[in-house]
Amino acid sequence: MRTEVIIIGAGPAGLMLGRLLELAGVDAIILERKSPDYVLGRIRAGVLEQGSMDLMDRAGVGARMHAEGLIHHGIELSFDGDRQRLDFTDLIGRHVMVYGQTEVTRDLMAARQAQTIYDAENVELHDFDTNPYVTYTKDGVTHRIDCRFIAGCDGFHGVSRQSVPQSALNTFERVYPFGWLGILVDKPPVADELIYAHHARGFALCSQRSPTRSRYYVQVPTDEKVEAWSDDRFWDELRARLNPETAEALQTGPSIEKSIAPLRSFVAEPLRFGRLFLAGDAAHIVPPTGAKGLNLAMSDVAVLADALIEAVSEKSEAGINAYSAKVLDRIWKAERFSWWMTSLLHTFPDTGAFGRRIQRADFDYLASSRIAQQSLAENYTGLPS
Numbered sequence: 001m002r003t004e005v006i007i008i009g010a011g012p013a014g015l016m017l018g019r020l021l022e023l024a025g026v027d028a029i030i031l032e033r034k035s036p037d038y039v040l041g042r043i044r045a046g047v048l049e050q051g052s053m054d055l056m057d058r059a060g061v062g063a064r065m066h067a068e069g070l071i072h073h074g075i076e077l078s079f080d081g082d083r084q085r086l087d088f089t090d091l092i093g094r095h096v097m098v099y100g101q102t103e104v105t106r107d108l109m110a111a112r113q114a115q116t117i118y119d120a121e122n123v124e125l126h127d128f129d130t131n132p133y134v135t136y137t138k139d140g141v142t143h144r145i146d147c148r149f150i151a152g153c154d155g156f157h158g159v160s161r162q163s164v165p166q167s168a169l170n171t172f173e174r175v176y177p178f179g180w181l182g183i184l185v186d187k188p189p190v191a192d193e194l195i196y197a198h199h200a201r202g203f204a205l206c207s208q209r210s211p212t213r214s215r216y217y218v219q220v221p222t223d224e225k226v227e228a229w230s231d232d233r234f235w236d237e238l239r240a241r242l243n244p245e246t247a248e249a250l251q252t253g254p255s256i257e258k259s260i261a262p263l264r265s266f267v268a269e270p271l272r273f274g275r276l277f278l279a280g281d282a283a284h285i286v287p288p289t290g291a292k293g294l295n296l297a298m299s300d301v302a303v304l305a306d307a308l309i310e311a312v313s314e315k316s317e318a319g320i321n322a323y324s325a326k327v328l329d330r331i332w333k334a335e336r337f338s339w340w341m342t343s344l345l346h347t348f349p350d351t352g353a354f355g356r357r358i359q360r361a362d363f364d365y366l367a368s369s370r371i372a373q374q375s376l377a378e379n380y381t382g383l384p385s
Helices: 012-023 036-041 050-058 063-068 088-092 101-111 231-241 244-249 293-313 318-345 352-368 370-381
Strands: 005-008 028-031 070-072 074-079 082-087 096-098 121-126 133-138 141-146 149-152 170-185 195-198 204-210 213-221 255-269 276-278
Touching: 005 012, 012 028, 012 101, 012 293, 036 101, 050 293, 063 101, 074 088, 074 352, 082 088, 082 352, 082 370, 088 370, 096 204, 149 293, 170 231, 195 318, 213 231, 231 244, 231 255, 255 318, 276 318, 293 318, 318 352, 318 370, 352 370
Parallel strands: 005 028, 005 149, 074 195, 149 276
Antiparallel strands: 070 096, 074 082, 121 133, 133 141, 170 213, 170 255, 195 204, 204 213
16 A cells, blocks of 8 residues: 555644645555554643634534633733733733534544544554555454655654654653643633632632533642542642632532643754654653644644645755754744743642742732733743744
8 A cells, every 4th residue: 555645643733734744636545553442542632822713614523612712812820829811912912712512523533534544553664764655453454554754753752752752852841840730620610711719728720521521620739649539639729729709609510531741842853853753741841731732733733734744746955954943943943932821720749938938929910010920921822823
């Protein structure tokens, strides 16, 4: 079997890349290690920047997003109960949309007409410096697909980045000494917009998936176990970290999902290795504080799709030659912003009283400076590509 592009991974990055190539008439096959039900069962956040919304429209899958997504014109920050709302529309004339990553994936899966091979085991990448091909096993039979290009969209633990010789790869990483304990609950959100709260007990986030489903998080140590957290314990801890008015308005109920996500910052460089390109979580990880993970992945594949379409249709490699440097520029800016948001809003075990006073000064400066608020709004809603 032969195709122009093999895409490893059927998450939102791989599916979006496949959709953009399909619309341009470029043959592409997606290989996914898991089943469709497993892919759709992954619970992920979904705050979309304007660029991601525009890309959904470009891919022809934006109708349900516009019908069901929740427009957010700002966010609220809280520090020890003191509140500061940032009105993005007033500050910079932009907004974001809450639309779950699972729903983005569902829309892209439904639209895809080209081939996606699920349950593809033992995927291996070969000769991507010269004449690339991929082998995989399905139902006990080994298959081979030859191609011109390979796009690694298979996440942080995927085979694509692991296939790159270590001598050719530079990685930059910071692992944070805490994680987010999150629950999903079928109760109306406590507020119309996201609330990011810093408290001496730790960070908390009030988020949402729909007008009737809410997502809440609290900061916990990295060695914490989900089993140690009953629903009642979670709700008590969340209330303790919110300002009294918000805590009083919180509607609680039995969790329908509960998990702990570790936080890390990670970047791989470069992102092109011959005919192999890395995108999405295979290339970078950001802490979720700045709502950048999905949006960075969408930005990556928008650039990569244009480069691959140019290479296949116009026989020009200018786009693929520029891909790594172009997306890394945006990636590092998003990494900086996510690191800054994380540093402002979380408690760190090694910074002590001095560190908290610096955080307080940062919050007070943000509350008093429109220029600082505009900078946050510009980064949160998405920097230009």
